[in-house]
Amino acid sequence: MAEPLPDLIEEFVNDSTGDDPATILMALSQQDTVYIASLLESLPVERRLVVWEGMPRERKLAVLVEMRSDPREILIDATPHNEWASIFADIDAEDLLELLDSLPNKLVDLAYQALDSQERKYFRDATQFPDSQVGHWINHELLVLPANAKVREGLRLLRREVPQHCDSIYLVNRSGQFSGLVKVTRLFVAHEHASLFELTEEAVTPLLGTEDVSGASLQVQRSGFSALPVTDEAGKLIGRLDITSASELINEFYERQVMASAGMDEDEDLFSPVAKSARNRALWLGINLLTAFLASWFIGLFEATLQQVVALAVLMPVVASMGGIAGSQTLTLIVRGLALGQVTPANMRALMLKELKVGGVNGVIWALVIGVVAYFWFTDVMLGIVICLAILFNIVAAALAGVFVPVILDKLKIDPALSGSVILTTVTDIVGFVAFLGLGTLFLL
Amino acid sequence: MAEPLPDLIEEFVNDSTGDDPATILMALSQQDTVYIASLLESLPVERRLVVWEGMPRERKLAVLVEMRSDPREILIDATPHNEWASIFADIDAEDLLELLDSLPNKLVDLAYQALDSQERKYFRDATQFPDSQVGHWINHELLVLPANAKVREGLRLLRREVPQHCDSIYLVNRSGQFSGLVKVTRLFVAHEHASLFELTEEAVTPLLGTEDVSGASLQVQRSGFSALPVTDEAGKLIGRLDITSASELINEFYERQVMASAGMDEDEDLFSPVAKSARNRALWLGINLLTAFLASWFIGLFEATLQQVVALAVLMPVVASMGGIAGSQTLTLIVRGLALGQVTPANMRALMLKELKVGGVNGVIWALVIGVVAYFWFTDVMLGIVICLAILFNIVAAALAGVFVPVILDKLKIDPALSGSVILTTVTDIVGFVAFLGLGTLFLL
Numbered sequence: 001m002a003e004p005l006p007d008l009i010e011e012f013v014n015d016s017t018g019d020d021p022a023t024i025l026m027a028l029s030q031q032d033t034v035y036i037a038s039l040l041e042s043l044p045v046e047r048r049l050v051v052w053e054g055m056p057r058e059r060k061l062a063v064l065v066e067m068r069s070d071p072r073e074i075l076i077d078a079t080p081h082n083e084w085a086s087i088f089a090d091i092d093a094e095d096l097l098e099l100l101d102s103l104p105n106k107l108v109d110l111a112y113q114a115l116d117s118q119e120r121k122y123f124r125d126a127t128q129f130p131d132s133q134v135g136h137w138i139n140h141e142l143l144v145l146p147a148n149a150k151v152r153e154g155l156r157l158l159r160r161e162v163p164q165h166c167d168s169i170y171l172v173n174r175s176g177q178f179s180g181l182v183k184v185t186r187l188f189v190a191h192e193h194a195s196l197f198e199l200t201e202e203a204v205t206p207l208l209g210t211e212d213v214s215g216a217s218l219q220v221q222r223s224g225f226s227a228l229p230v231t232d233e234a235g236k237l238i239g240r241l242d243i244t245s246a247s248e249l250i251n252e253f254y255e256r257q258v259m260a261s262a263g264m265d266e267d268e269d270l271f272s273p274v275a276k277s278a279r280n281r282a283l284w285l286g287i288n289l290l291t292a293f294l295a296s297w298f299i300g301l302f303e304a305t306l307q308q309v310v311a312l313a314v315l316m317p318v319v320a321s322m323g324g325i326a327g328s329q330t331l332t333l334i335v336r337g338l339a340l341g342q343v344t345p346a347n348m349r350a351l352m353l354k355e356l357k358v359g360g361v362n363g364v365i366w367a368l369v370i371g372v373v374a375y376f377w378f379t380d381v382m383l384g385i386v387i388c389l390a391i392l393f394n395i396v397a398a399a400l401a402g403v404f405v406p407v408i409l410d411k412l413k414i415d416p417a418l419s420g421s422v423i424l425t426t427v428t429d430i431v432g433f434v435a436f437l438g439l440g441t442l443f444l445l
Numbered sequence: 446m447a448e449p450l451p452d453l454i455e456e457f458v459n460d461s462t463g464d465d466p467a468t469i470l471m472a473l474s475q476q477d478t479v480y481i482a483s484l485l486e487s488l489p490v491e492r493r494l495v496v497w498e499g500m501p502r503e504r505k506l507a508v509l510v511e512m513r514s515d516p517r518e519i520l521i522d523a524t525p526h527n528e529w530a531s532i533f534a535d536i537d538a539e540d541l542l543e544l545l546d547s548l549p550n551k552l553v554d555l556a557y558q559a560l561d562s563q564e565r566k567y568f569r570d571a572t573q574f575p576d577s578q579v580g581h582w583i584n585h586e587l588l589v590l591p592a593n594a595k596v597r598e599g600l601r602l603l604r605r606e607v608p609q610h611c612d613s614i615y616l617v618n619r620s621g622q623f624s625g626l627v628k629v630t631r632l633f634v635a636h637e638h639a640s641l642f643e644l645t646e647e648a649v650t651p652l653l654g655t656e657d658v659s660g661a662s663l664q665v666q667r668s669g670f671s672a673l674p675v676t677d678e679a680g681k682l683i684g685r686l687d688i689t690s691a692s693e694l695i696n697e698f699y700e701r702q703v704m705a706s707a708g709m710d711e712d713e714d715l716f717s718p719v720a721k722s723a724r725n726r727a728l729w730l731g732i733n734l735l736t737a738f739l740a741s742w743f744i745g746l747f748e749a750t751l752q753q754v755v756a757l758a759v760l761m762p763v764v765a766s767m768g769g770i771a772g773s774q775t776l777t778l779i780v781r782g783l784a785l786g787q788v789t790p791a792n793m794r795a796l797m798l799k800e801l802k803v804g805g806v807n808g809v810i811w812a813l814v815i816g817v818v819a820y821f822w823f824t825d826v827m828l829g830i831v832i833c834l835a836i837l838f839n840i841v842a843a844a845l846a847g848v849f850v851p852v853i854l855d856k857l858k859i860d861p862a863l864s865g866s867v868i869l870t871t872v873t874d875i876v877g878f879v880a881f882l883g884l885g886t887l888f889l890l
Contacts, residue, residue, distance in 0.1 A: 010791035032648070034667050042787040044795040158633040165669045166630070167612055184630060185611070188603040203477070221692040222479050224610045226671060243688055247666040250692070254699030255781070261706055262777035263770075270782050270792075271799060278806040281774050285811055288770045292763040293818065300759045306751075313758035314745045317765065317874065318737040325708075325733045329726050332707035336700070337715050342487040346455035347715075350489040354716060361723040366730055373738065429762065 008035070009042045012051055024054035033059065037066035040075070044271050049078050060087045065098045070269035070276075073102050088114040093122035094139065100127075125238070134216045135209030137249065138230050138239030147171040147179045147197050151190045158184060165242055167226040171196060177235040178206045181225075206231045209238055214253045215341075220246035257339070260418040263287075291426040295320075298430050302437035305445060311378045312440045315387055319436045322366060323394035323428030330355050330402025331424050335416045338406060352403050359399030367392040382443050390436035394428060401427045453480070454487045457496055469499035478504065482511035485520070489716050494523050505532045510543045515714035515721075518547045533559040538567035539584065545572075570683070579661045580654030582694065583675050583684030590641060592616040592624040597637045603629060610687055612671040616641060622680040623651045626670075651676045654683055659698045660786075665691035702784070705863040708732075736871040740765075743875050747882035750890060756823045757885045760832055764881045767811060768839035768873030775800050775847025776869050780861050783851060797848050804844030812837040827888050835881035839873060846872045 011027060028036055028051075036055075040048050040063065052075050055063070060079075064072055064087075079087070088111045096111050103111065115123060122140050129135030141163030145153055154169055162184075171180045180200030190199055206229040207216045220228050220241050227242035255266035263284030272280070299306075299316070306313050334351070337343035343351065371388030375381055405424050406416035456472060473481055473496075481500075485493050485508065497520050500508070505524075509517055509532075524532070533556045541556050548556065560568060567585050574580030586608030590598055599614055607629075616625045625645030635644055651674040652661045665673050665686050672687035700711035708729030717725070744751070744761070751758050779796070782788035788796065816833030820826055850869050851861035 006786065006789040006791070009787075009789045013791040013795070038785065038787060042782075042789070042792055044792065044799070155633065158630060162630040162633070167671070184633075185603060185607040188600065188607070188629075188632075221696075222689070224671075224689055226612070226669075226688075243671075244667070244669055247692060247695070250696065251666075251699070254696070254703070258699070258702050258706075258781060259777060261703075262774045264774060264777060268778060270778065270787060270796065274799060274802040274806060277799070277803045278810075281771070281803065282807055282810065284774065285767060285770055285807055288766060289763070289811065289815065292766040295762050295766075296759050299762070303755050303759065306758045307755045310748050310752045310758075313751045313755075313761070314741050314748065316758070316761070317740050317744070317878075318734070320762065321733060321737040321740075322730060325730055326726070329707045329709060329729065332704060332709060333713060333715065336703060337487075340483065341451065342454075342483060342715055344451040344454050344487070346451070346458040347487055347489065350458070351715065354489070354719060354722070357719040358722045358726065361719060362727055362730055365723075365727065366734065370734065433762075 008039050012039065012043055012047055020054075024051055025056060028055060028059075033062045034066050036063050041067060041071045041270060045074060045273065048074065048271070052078065057083060057086045058089075061091060061095060064102075065095050068269065069102050069267035070272050072099075074269070074273075076102055076104075076107070084110055085114075091115065093119040093126065096123055097126050097136065129209060132213055133209065134207050134211045134213050134230055134241055135238070137213060137241060137245050138209070139227065139242050139245065140239050141166065142237075142240060143169040143184075144237065145169055145171055145196060147173050149196050150192070151187055151194045151196060151199070152192045154182065154184075154187050154196055155192070158187065165226045165244065168201075169196065170229050170237060170240075171200065172237050176237060178229050178231050178237040180204075181229060183225075204228070206235075206237070207241055208233065213249055216241060217246035217249040217253075221250065253339075257335075257417045260415060261421060263418065263422075287422060291422060291429075294426065295429040295433060299433050299437065301434075302441060305437055305441045309383070309440055309444045311374075311380065311383055312437060312444070315374060315383075316433060316436065318370060319387065319390050319394055319432040320429045322370070322391055323398040323432045324425045326359060326362060326395045327398030327402045327424045327428045328421060330359070330399050331406055331416075331420050334403055334406045335420055338410050338416060343407070348403070348407065352400070355399040355403050356396065359396045363392040363395035366395065380444075383440075386439045386443055387436065390432065390439055393435045394432040397431045398424075398428045401431075453484050457484065457488055457492055465499075469496055470501060473500060473504075478507045479511050481508050486512060486516045486715060490519060490718065493519065493716070497523065502528060502531045503534075506536060506540060509547075510540050513714065514547050514712035515717050517544075519714070519718075521547055521549075521552070529555055530559075536560065538564040538571065541568055542571050542581065574654055577658055578654065579652050579656045579658050579675055579686055580677075580683070582658060582686060582690050583654070584672065584687050584690065585684050586611065587682075587685060588614040588629075589682065590614055590616055592618045592642055594641050595637070596632055596635045596639045596641060596644070599627065599629075599632050599641055600637070603632065610671045610689065613646075614641065615674050615682060615685075616645065617682050621682060623674050623676050623682040625649070626674060628670075649673070651680075651682070652686055653678065658694055661686060662691035662694040662698075666695065698784075702780075702862045705860060706866060708863065708867075732867060736867060736874075739871065740874040740878060744878050744882065747878075747886060750882055750886045754828070754885055754889045756819075756825065756828055757882060757889070760819060760828075761878060761881065763815060764832065764835050764839055764877040765874045767815070767836055768843040768877045769870045771804060771807060771840045772843030772847040772869045772873045773866060775804070775844050776851055776861075776865050779848055779851045780865055783855050783861060788852070793848070793852065797845070800844040800848050801841065804841045808837040808840035811840065825889075828885075831884045831888055832881065835877065835884055838880045839877040842876045843869075843873045846876075 040051060043051060084107060091111050091114050093115060126136050143157055143166055145157060168181045168183050170178060173179050180197060181204045182196050182199045186199045209230055209232050220243055227240040229237055230239050230241055232238050252266055259266050259268060334343055367388040370391050371384040374387045375384030401424050406420045409416040409419055485496060488496060529552060536556050536559050538560060571581050588602055588611055590602060613626045613628050615623060618624045625642060626649045627641050627644045631644045654675055654677050665688055672685040674682055675684050675686055677683050697711055704711050704713060779788055812833040815836050816829040819832045820829030846869050851865045854861040854864055
């Protein structure tokens with residue numbers, strides 16, 4: 001997903017602007033906010049701060065909103081306190097919600113004071129919902145009319161104000177409940193005195209404020225509308241989830257999956273300070289160390305065997321890694337299936353069977369290949385047989401673990417994308433070592 | 446991203462419809478196409494085929510279009526030849542492009558015959574572009590007017606026809622070059638005799654047909670428009686990339702990254718036939734086996750040492766896995782940075798330095814921890830020192846490899862998300878084993 005950034009990055013990394021605020025301002029004035037945010041994320045911290053200081057204050061808020069939390073927090077920490085009043089001058093509830101986790105409490109208070117009473121209410125309403133729910137992310141710029149309004153009133157509304165990215169008028173009944181959506185383009189063809197209600201789109205179901213935000217975002221993407229209406233439990237219209245927010249939320253969902261596989265989160269800064277980055281990653285290394293020691297402990301049970309048959313030590317990594325790879329293929333497929341709602345208790349058994357069969361086929365093939373190689377390498381038939389059986393056993397066990405580990409984690413509400421691979425490789429390492437060294441002890445001594 | 450599918454999956458897996466076409470039809474009639482596509486993907490093949498046969502023909506095309514290639518091909522293969530004429534009855538160029546890779550040539554011909562001459566031209570034009578470029582994915586339902594048209598003509602156009610999800614009128618000059626975009630909502634407020642050109646949005650740059658589709662899709666998502674205009678190199682308007690296509694393309698981009706890390710592609714079927722699935726995965730296992738044997742070969746160089754100091758064999762996995770984890774963290778960060786265009790030659794040196802420092806800090810910490818544990822476990826000071834140095838060395842080497850491996854792969858136009866982790870762990874395994882066993886040979890014999 002390359003973007004036309006490289007030139008800008010080079011210009012700023014290599015200081016060809018001479019760090020002169022006027023030159024920086026010129027270079028950035030052509031760029032839109034998203035590019036500037038991405039540019040700042042791409043710069044080493046020292047250079048990032050120089051560019052940030054040179055930026056016009058009136059763009060700073062919009063740029064912060066577009067950035068990932070970790071790189072953003074570095075800029076927030078470096079901004080002098082007396083600048084904030086002007087940065088927050090035009091802040092609205094949505095901006096503040098986006099920045100909420102990155103701002104120290106004192107700045108949250110300052111920003112909140114800068115909101116007008118309407119925006120304060122929106123902010124308070126949104127924070128009633130956790131950020132995993134639709135209600136946290138709603139937009140309040142709506143075109144709303146009573147359900148009995150005529151086309152004429154719709155036209156009058158459209159002549160007065162059309163919010164950004166708004167393709168529909170929402171109709172509500174007397175209690176404020178959502179009762180239908182009319183595309184603004186329908187008003188070009190309708191008669192002035194026609195009832196708006198007759199022009200409503202049939203297939204639109206509003207989202208619930210308490211709904212899971214990822215699923216709801218996908219619905220917005222697929223709806224083809226620029227937003228879907230959001231209601232509370234009683235059906236009262238409380239806002240809309242627009243396509244821009246929905247797309248960002250989905251992209252974050254996917255980035256979380258990609259980064260989680262290495263024990264990081266989606267807000268990780270390319271140039272976070274060394275101490276912070278080392279701390280973030282140390283936990284993952286520590287967890288992994290525990291599982292590695294556990295595997296070593298199992299190997300230690302077979303010290304006497306290893307001493308006599310050193311070929312076992314040489315071949316150990318082959319057994320462990322084949323299991324790890326086979327298992328992680330199954331795991332990746334199941335984790336995606338769980339995320340998409342395609343893996344459920346109803347199809348678990350069939351999935352299990354299929355993965356066992358695939359594991360069986362690949363297990364037999366690779367067990368034979370590896371057995372033959374081991375035989376020729378060490379000219380030892382029994383060693384060939386031992387590794388052959390161990391590989392077969394481990395690949396089949398890996399298939400089982402690849403299905404069960406993520407499903408059980410999901411049941412326990414632990415993110416399988418994050419912890420799945422650590423647990424899986426622990427299982428395949430231990431099963432592999434114990435099978436291989438155990439069989440070795442039985443047949444090779 | 447859970448979807449309200451579990452009930453339906455259960456219903457169809459457990460055959461509570463009694464496989465009666467009428468009941469299946471009833472159960473599906475309430476569901477939209479995307480859900481049906483996802484449902485079919487979630488069913489074991491045998492059950493999938495029963496539901497597919499029970500589906501009304503007029504919905505089959507739309508459902509196929511929404512499915513991933515692998516599960517889709519199973520349905521295509523199972524559909525009797527005489528059904529295709531009615532399935533293709535309403536096909537358009539976009540549908541055919543979406544299905545292109547899944548259809549046998551004979552069916553592509555049949556579908557092509559079903560297109561009218563305009564759609565045939567669209568189809569031929571699109572296939573001039575590879576599917577990595579915007580031109581392959583454009584939509585031709587446009588509102589177009591000459592650049593000198595008045596608002597009155599815009600209103601007349603809107604009264605005649607408004608394509609789905611169309612929020613703008615595109616203006617072209619006499620040679621068909623794109624010269625601006627007017628939001629349809631602007632027409633509510635403008636005077637009938639005003640010139641449309643005066644109402645054009647300033648910040649809209651059209652996409653190029655030859656542009657990379659992922660970057661372009663992100664631009665559409667962020668633009669806030671329901672589509673962006675697409676031109677050829679000469680600036681001639683050739684279509685638009687709409688938000689629905691853009692969102693699907695971005696979701697695919699991310700799924701590809703997630704699946705690539707396990708050597709699979711985003712079209713992998715949850716229930717692909719065992720033979721196909723085993724074949725798909727065998728290649729990855731084979732590549733991994735080669736790298737595992739390579740690591741084993743390096744271990745084999747130290748057989749004599751292992752025979753004398755069996756503790757080395759017991760602790761080998763710890764050295765290898767710490768390097769692998771540390772390296773994959775760096776790798777994941779760099780792969781994302783490359784995909785987002787944030788890692789460039791200009792900031793490589795700074796990135797390298799930062800990752801080396803992070804590796805140094807975590808290397809020292811964990812090397813000491815592991816050294817102390819090894820000392821107490823085997824009551825051998827020299828062994829503690831040897832593993833301590835090996836871990837430090839391997840974690841630092843992993844940081845280097847984590848930056849260089851993906852950057853070099855990217856230069857060579859090889860997807861770093863796919864091959865990065867295999868190559869990286871090969872490096873960290875070999876460096877780890879050689880450092881550990883080499884130091885062991887020097888200091889422990």
